[in-house]
Amino acid sequence: MQWKELDAAHLAAAMAAMEPSLRREHRERLTRLEMQREEAQRQHEERRHRRAHNRRMGELIGGTVVALGMLGGGVYVAPESWWLSTLxxxxxxxxxxxxxxxxxxxPDDMKLVARAARTSTNAAGQAQPPQPPVA
Incomplete structure (x- = not known):
């Protein structure tokens, strides 16, 4: 309402006087937006790293459980069937x-596993005592 009462010369002078203030406010707003964007990016990276860490820990725990289970199973069945224990x-x-x-x-890992399975199975087949006759 106040601006409509000014003539063109006064209006141009008022706008010229306000321009540095408007530029400063614009720079401040852009800086604030940039800082918010950087903070959001940092939080995203932090969440991504946390998820990767949790996944990695899950893999380590799962691998440890599988390895200990296989070792325990191998020791448990060793007296009855040594070939299963070697597998x-x-x-x-x-x-x-x-x-x-x-x-x-x-690929060599699976070849070694297959070769060990074949060797153990062949050895077990050769070493098994004959079955007693059923009466």
Whole structure:
């Protein structure tokens, strides 16, 4: 309402006087927005790192449980069937621990597991005593 009462010369002078203030306010607003954007980016990165850490810890715990379970199973069945024990405690244990804990698998790992399984199965087939006759 006050601006409509001014003539063109006074209006131009008033606008010229306000311009530095408006520029400063604009820069402040842009700086504030940039800081908010950086804070949001930082929070996003922090959440991403936290999720990656939690996933990695889950993989380590899972790998440890699998490895300990296979070792325990191998020790438990060792007196009855040594060949099953070699399957549980041999290259398959190392391959699964590598997959779960390190998060990678090489083609050679599975070849070693297959070879160990074949060797153990062949040895068990040759070493088994004959079945007693059923009466």
């Amino acid at each position: 549980l405690c041999g290259p398959s244990l190392l391959a699964l621990a590598k997959i779960f804990i390190l998060g990678r698998s090489d």
